[in-house]
Amino acid sequence: MRFRPVAAAAALLLLVTVAPRAAHAQPAAGVAWRTDYNTARKEAADRGLPLLIVVGTDDCFYCRKLDATTFKSPAVTQLTANGFVPLKVNASHDANLSKALRVNVYPTTVLAGADGKIHAFIEGYLEPDRYAEHMRRAVTLSATADWMARDFHEAGKAAGAGDYPRAVSLLRAVVKDAGERPVGVKAREVLAGIEQQAAGRLAKARELETRGATPEAMDELAGLMRTFSGTQAAADAAGMLAGLADRPETRENQRSRLSRDLLATARDDFRAGRYQDCLQRCDQLTVAFADRPEARDASALAADVRDNPERLATACEQMNEKTAAMYLTLAESWQRRGNAREATACLERVTRLVPGTRQAEQAQTRLAALQGREPASAASFQRP
Template sequence: MKTRAFLRLICLGCVCGLMHAVGPTPVTAQEVEWRLDYGKARQEAEKKNRPLVIDVGTEHCHFCKQLDLRTFKDPAVVALLNDRCIPLKIDADQHPKLAEALRVEYYPTLVFATAEGKILGYQQGFIEAGALHERLTKLFFTSAVAGGGPNPSHDIEEAKRAMAVGDYPRALALLKPVAETAKDAAVQKQARQILQDLEQQAAGRCAEAKQLVESGKVPQAVETVTELVRVYPGTKAAREGGQLLVTLASRVVPHENARTQVARELLEQAREDYQRRQYLSCLDRC
């Protein structure tokens, strides 16, 4: 039973690790705070000076559901939509005229617009979380010309508050755009310093996991790495941790296969003992 539980832990860790090895991981308890009223969403966008991200789909659209189940579950995407956009969801079956006015002909379609409602672009069909995050990041700063854009200093303060309560995925999502594209050199430097500190924290957890592996404490190492890729998504250490999980899995599975083979051989011998009426030997092998 302990071996099976350990294998389940390995499998869970590998899923997280592989996701972070190739891109953002879609696991979070946080949800996108979708608005459902177009008029109110427009008013809120103008009041808060945030761009609009409009998800237009239908109830029976397969890839619309995939967006909800995968892309819109990613921690970085969720944080970006909730903290820096006004996310609006529209059912085209219920609001066909609105979908037509937005020039949407294919589902799902994401519509990107400024706070004033000027459409900046479209995304037709399914899109992975990493690609959407990159496009939204560019959207913020291109829309800054028309609508004033985000406030990098405010984002840094929001990131600090998120870190104070242990919400590192949100902090990372807020800090990375500032560190990459902020025009204020001092603000950009501050964001990069905080990101560097987070990278060092993540690297420390990764080093701890490697020490556990060297000490033969593989289950504890798996737990440490799984926590690493969950808490510090997108960091270099998280990607390295993902590769480490894959390596650990390759070590454990062959070992488990060998144990299974031994168990089968013992069971076969027990059957032979039973047929010979050698009951004590049969019980010993079982």
């Protein structure tokens, strides 16, 4: 057996609908094989499951061996039943599909996502345990691709609606995990565009300050921080705003402006459902601006969150998500130090903090790697 790289053209071929044709291969016991390509594609898309396509021929020795051993293994049959839509293709009778997939070694297993994109080819026979391991990897790849595409789409919607903080947060996560995948490249481009807009606002604030229009510059900086929170320009704006506010001649007036802006940001967070951020800003107001009327308004706003169980529950979930993100980063730090025990403890804490989330999935994947379930190596393929 050997793995074949997925060519860009081949990776897209599963997106094409082919003429319906039943495969003539006899299904192996234990696997509920689908025999029509279009039906299997639709089922995979509807159920959100990856595809497992096995291409063979009538006179293929290793095809029969794969059916007689690997596809009768409990591990493989259970994985197939619970996590894949299995399709059997007989190239002797359906040469067009085999050609479209660029299959020329039999058997060949094609592992593809629910969206039809091919993740891997397995050419030749592979024993059950190693075959099952590659199936697990395909599930992970498919799930990873799905959340990246989903988050990139959601980021585009958020940016289109002017919710740049949410867009930036989603895009940074995609960029971090996608690497050089197409979705990662696109996410970097969109993120760079948002950063450029924010940098333009920062340049405008600096120009106002140069002209001596300090109040207007501070207004611009505060607006930049609200609109483009999460960008580098927003972080630079925070530092510049703090420096301007610290000037003796403007300190009191700017304290008033700062407290009003912080309260406005807290109210924006409240309206957007970012209750944990809202509580954090309200606490900052009551501590740093206790003598200002905005502190009283902040206390009332915080009470609107704390006295409402649904809002407070959402705030707790948001705090858990931020804590989980910190533990994922801490696990990476421990791993770099060679301390697998501490890294494992951090990852297990993530799974308890945010069960059923993308962060928990990432933690589970990294836990599996720490526990020694490394990707299987390729086996040799020999003809009978």
